[in-house]
Amino acid sequence: MPFIALAVSLIIMDATVVNVAIPSMIRDLKLSASDAEWINSIYSLVFAALLITVGRLGDLTGRRRLLLIGVIVFGGASILASMATSGSLLIGARFLQGLGGAMVLPSTLSTVNALFFGKERGIAFAIWGSTIGGMAAVGPVVGGYLTTVSTWRWAFLINIPITLIVIFGIIKFVPETRDPHAKKGADYAGVVLSIVGLGLIVFGLIEGIRFGWWKTQEVLTVLGLSWSGSLSPVPVAFIVGGISMVVFVFIERSRSLAGKPVLLDLSLLQIRSFRFGSIAALVVSLGEFGMLFALPLFVQGALGYSALRSGVLILSLAIGTFLISGATPQLTQRIGGRAVVRIGLAFEVIAILGLGLTITADMAGWLVALWLFIYGLGVGMATAQLTSVILAEVPVDQSGQASGLQSTFRQMGSAIGVALLGSLLVTNLGSKVIKNLAEIPGLDSATQSHVAKVVRGSAGSAIPQLSQLPGGAVLRHAGELAMTSAARFTTLVAAAVICLGLLATLALPANVAAKE
Numbered sequence: 295m296p297f298i299a300l301a302v303s304l305i306i307m308d309a310t311v312v313n314v315a316i317p318s319m320i321r322d323l324k325l326s327a328s329d330a331e332w333i334n335s336i337y338s339l340v341f342a343a344l345l346i347t348v349g350r351l352g353d354l355t356g357r358r359r360l361l362l363i364g365v366i367v368f369g370g371a372s373i374l375a376s377m378a379t380s381g382s383l384l385i386g387a388r389f390l391q392g393l394g395g396a397m398v399l400p401s402t403l404s405t406v407n408a409l410f411f412g413k414e415r416g417i418a419f420a421i422w423g424s425t426i427g428g429m430a431a432v433g434p435v436v437g438g439y440l441t442t443v444s445t446w447r448w449a450f451l452i453n454i455p456i457t458l459i460v461i462f463g464i465i466k467f468v469p470e471t472r473d474p475h476a477k478k479g480a481d482y483a484g485v486v487l488s489i490v491g492l493g494l495i496v497f498g499l500i501e502g503i504r505f506g507w508w509k510t511q512e513v514l515t516v517l518g519l520s521w522s523g524s525l526s527p528v529p530v531a532f533i534v535g536g537i538s539m540v541v542f543v544f545i546e547r548s549r550s551l552a553g554k555p556v557l558l559d560l561s562l563l564q565i566r567s568f569r570f571g572s573i574a575a576l577v578v579s580l581g582e583f584g585m586l587f588a589l590p591l592f593v594q595g596a597l598g599y600s601a602l603r604s605g606v607l608i609l610s611l612a613i614g615t616f617l618i619s620g621a622t623p624q625l626t627q628r629i630g631g632r633a634v635v636r637i638g639l640a641f642e643v644i645a646i647l648g649l650g651l652t653i654t655a656d657m658a659g660w661l662v663a664l665w666l667f668i669y670g671l672g673v674g675m676a677t678a679q680l681t682s683v684i685l686a687e688v689p690v691d692q693s694g695q696a697s698g699l700q701s702t703f704r705q706m707g708s709a710i711g712v713a714l715l716g717s718l719l720v721t722n723l724g725s726k727v728i729k730n731l732a733e734i735p736g737l738d739s740a741t742q743s744h745v746a747k748v749v750r751g752s753a754g755s756a757i758p759q760l761s762q763l764p765g766g767a768v769l770r771h772a773g774e775l776a777m778t779s780a781a782r783f784t785t786l787v788a789a790a791v792i793c794l795g796l797l798a799t800l801a802l803p804a805n806v807a808a809k810e
Contacts, residue, residue, distance in 0.1 A: 297463025298402045301365055304456055305395035308337070308372075311437035312388075315446040319384070322446065329381030335500050336385055340392030341399075342705035343493035347485050349400035349698020350557050357401045357408070358470040362461065364397025369457030376450040387450075403681065403697035408471040408690045432612050435605035442602050471690075481549060484557030487542035492702065494535030498528045499709035503716055562688065562696055566803050571684035572703040574798035578639065578676065579707030581791035584715030585646055588788070591719065592781035593662065595754030596655050596774045610663040614670025622675055631679045631686070632802050638675025639796040643789055645669035650785035655771075655778045683802060711791070716753075719784040724750040726776035734768055749773050754780070 312334060320330055352360040371390035378384035440448040505512050506526035514521035521527045549556045563569050586608075593604040626634050645668040652661060681700070688696040727749045731742040745763075748756050757773035760766050 297460055297467060298361075298405060300456060300463070301361060301398050301460045302402050304365070304368060304453055304460065305341075305391075305398050307433040307436065308368075308391060308395070308453065311433040311449050312337075315437045315440070315449045318446040323378070323381055323384065325381045325384075329385065332385050333381070333388055335497075337388045337392040337395070338500060338705070338709065339493060339496055340389055341396050342496040342702065342709065343489050344393065344396035345400055345698045345702045345705065346488050346492070346558055347698070348397050349404065349696075349701070352397075352401045352404055352698075353472060356470045356472045357405045358464060358468050360397050361401035361405065361468070362464050364394045364401060365457055365460050365464065366394075368394030368398065369454060369461075370394075372450040372453035372457070376447040399701050400697040403685075403701065405468065405471060409469065432609065435602070435609050437605070439602060439605075481546075481555055481557040483545050484542060484549070487538045487545065488557060491535045491538030491542055492706075494531040494538065496706070496709050498531040498535065499706075499713040502528045502713050503720060507717075558699065562699065565687050566801075567687050568684055568696065568700070570798060570801040571680060572700050574635075574795050574802070575680055575684065575700060576703040576707035576710075577798055578642075578680070578792055578795035579704045580711035580714065581646070581788045581795060582642070582673070582711065583708035584711030584791070585785060585788035587712045587716055588719045588781055588784045589649075591754050592653070592777055595757040596777040596781065597657060597659070598758050599659075607659055607663055608666060611666040611670040611673070614667040615674035616670075618671045618674035622679065625675070626679055626682075631683045632799065634679040635676050635683060635802075636796060636799055638672045638677075638679070639792060639799065641672030642669055642676065643672075643793050643796060645672060646785055646789040646792060650782050650789055653778055653782040653785065655774045680799075711788075715784050715788055718787060719780050720750060720753055722780035722783050723754055723776055726779045727773055730772035730776050731769070734772060737765075745769055745773070749776065 319325060319333065323329075325333075348360065348364075368391055371387050371394055374390065375384055375387035378387055436452065437449045440446070440452065501514075505514055505528050507528055508526055509524055510521070510526045514527045543560065546556050546558055546560055550559065550561070563572075590604050590608065593599045593607060599607065622634060625637075645665045648668070649662070649665040652665070684700050685696055724746065728742070728746045731737060731745055745760065748760075754773070754777040757770060757777060760770040760773055763769055
């Protein structure tokens with residue numbers, strides 16, 4: 295189990311470790327804004343698009359084998375990323391990292407589901423879930439520290455020794471599991487449709503703010519080709535992606551009725567615990583990741599924290615997650631996984647609601663850390679046990695595709711959360727800063743327009759730099775008040791969304807139990 299947890303920590307940390315290193319990458323490699331955006335987006339895009347496909351591939355060819363290949367690909371891509379001399383090479387390396395990560399996540403989850411039973415199962419899922427929740431918060435700290443004391447290249451090089459340890463552990467200690475009843479043959483249409491459909495939908499969710507939800511706000515350039523026209527590529531991506539997924543479902547049902555091998559057995563959704571648990575996971579991820587996207591922007595934009603200091607602040611979330619993980623298996627044995635999930639989600643709602651109600655432009659860092667610690671306690675309880683509940687009634691032979699599907703639900707939720715709450719934050723910030731600037735006596739309209747554009751375009755991260763302008767103290771204060779108001783509204787919406795996830799758990803069957 296330690297080596298499985300290490301494998302998960304690699305891919306989860308790398309999803310966030312790059313965020314604070316991007317400014318250094320831009321300066322060093324002379325990246326364009328488009329390059330910088332794609333360094334982040336391509337990892338999430340490839341990761342989400344391939345989860346269902348590689349999850350089933352693990353069932354067929356062996357989960358341990360796929361996990362080993364995924365870790366090797368991820369490690370090799372990390373070396374390439376550390377050696378990148380241009381934006382295109384770094385984006386290519388991040389693409390390969392996403393490919394490796396997509397192999398690792400469902401492989402680790404399905405392996406845990408296949409190998410552990412009874413009390414040990416609860417402990418294993420607690421470790422797996424706490425690793426996910428904790429390492430997402432550790433990433434910004436690691437990235438900020440390495441970038442500050444050395445170079446951004448160490449944000450990737452740090453993966454290499456961990457990769458070598460994981461490879462040794464997998465070969466030495468992790469047994470092979472697979473689906474012995476799998477039908478021979480390949481579902482090529484299902485593979486292509488799922489990758490295209492999920493990839494385009496996730497692209498739309500990630501890039502809607504940047505390129506425009508309907509009208510083009512920025513030109514999309516890929517491999518030298520540009521999207522021109524007033525219609526944004528985002529709605530086109532949603533339409534084509536949605537059609538692809540509808541056709542995917544139709545083909546999968548037809549092949550299943552005909553007795554042919556399928557990429558995804560849709561009968562999994564007939565399992566009540568899997569169906570409603572996955573819906574709850576999607577909604578919860580929407581609120582969680584949306585909040586984690588908005589909070590660092592508030593801390594840096596309104597409170598003036600550096601990237602490293604804000605990362606250290608968010609570390610309190612990881613501390614709460616890791617501390618509660620030791621008690622979660624015992625709680626699960628006493629009151630059941632469903633109850634632990636609900637208590638954890640209740641902690642999350644209380645923490646985010648408390649954070650939203652106490653946000654001010656001069657908020658003390660210790661108070662933010664306190665709410666994040668409570669939130670981390672909730673994550674440590676809910677994330678692991680919700681996964682356990684989702685997979686509790688899934689046949690072990692189908693662990694891979696079930697793991698890939700529930701992971702896809704989570705990835706879709708996180709993408710929707712960043713898109714939805716990110717849009718709310720930026721839109722609210724833009725309107726509030728315009729209102730605040732208009733109330734400053736003697737401020738001309740040209741300056742108002744320029745400052746509002748800078749603040750909105752940077753999602754608030756440029757607010758501290760406003761103090762360098764003439765009359766900058768007043769401008770910065772106006773920006774900080776606008777950011778505070780926008781962050782408060784966005785955080786309260788996140789609390790409401792996670793509350794919906796808590797309500798979704800009411801549909802979970804009462805008799806869900808761990809495999810004995």
